[in-house]
Amino acid sequence: MKVIVDNKIPYIQGIIEQLADEVIYLPGKAFTPEIVKDADALLTRTRTQCNRQLLEGSRVKFIGTATIGFDHIDTEYCKEAGITWSNCPGCNAGAVEQYIHAVLQLLQREKGIDLQHSCLGIVGVGHVGSRIDRLAKHLNMRVLHNDPPRADQGEEDFCSLQQIAEECDIISFHTPLIKEGIYKTFHLADNDFFRQLKKRPYIINTSRGEVIDTQAILTALNERTISGAVIDVWENEPDINRELLDKVFIGTPHIAGYSADGKANATRMVLEAYCRFFGKEMNFKIAPTETPHDAYDPNEEIRILQQYNPHRDCEALRAHPERFEQLRGDYPLRRE
Ligand SMILES: NC(=O)c1ccc[n+]([C@@H]2O[C@H](COP(=O)([O-])OP(=O)(O)OC[C@H]3O[C@@H](n4cnc5c(N)ncnc54)[C@H](O)[C@@H]3O)[C@@H](O)[C@H]2O)c1
């Protein structure tokens, strides 16, 4: 059994070796058809495009991605080729909640947003969105939800994207990237969406860059249709739009989900899926490395920013936008 593993999946080394005969570690972008040809399984992150070009003619039977997002996997091709794939639902929802909580505190502290009298629109109410919903209620915010796939299942308490556009002071995107079909999210926030806004909201995107049309959000920032933006995910990563980076309130290098806890969850889940698929025993334990931390302030508003302040990641990205991928690869995983 031969497995190719993305060399930026933490906590996996030493465990996968006991579950395979041969393990090769590579950067996510370095997976090539020649290398994967005689592999049985690939354990990846979002940086490996798993498509016909990579997989055709290979003996790969299983792909596990240590992420929730799977827009880098051509699921239609996998079906056609008989390749089973697996992702890690919910693995990093706590990390994104931590990021959004810090962002909301900064909007209150530095932009004068009165959270208790603000309405938050959550677009995509899955693992992350549900936690943001709970967080917003804890902060006494009014919340509106948009999730057409869930609404179409007969679930209640959802509204249209237009209602969110008209009533919200802050709008946060938590959908997968879906390129086509009735639930398409590619450029969900386009010029039409920005034209519908009534309250000059702040826009937060921790989903995928392509969910927001970059030119449309730049126009909205320039014309002050929106008050500002917090952007963690970008179109065309790692070659991100520098003008957008200059103009946002906070811009970070796709690290909202980068907690040690979230990464450990992802590694455990991807290994469990691998073991289920190949019928291997699961007798491993994965836990984030303990990190020493200061005594935190009992006041929640202070504690949240002591634990994580996205300005640090924003400053690092603004100083070196060309190091987008390096900043992610060498990220000092934070604790939740
Ligand atoms: N920035 C980061 O580090 C980071 C971390 C985690 C997740 N993400 C991104 O955020 C996305 C959401 O994460 P999650 O764990 O909540 O995923 P999830 O699959 O649990 O939830 C996604 C939700 O979006 C809904 N949805 C689908 N199409 C929609 C549409 N057209 N309009 C509105 N809602 C729609 C789904 O019904 C579902 O409830 C992931 O797919 C990933 O791309 C990014």
Ligand SMILES: O=C(O)[C@H](O)[C@H](O)COP(=O)(O)O
């Ligand atoms: O989809 C996800 O889980 C997140 O976007 C995640 O943060 C991406 O992680 P990476 O591919 O960088 O490991």
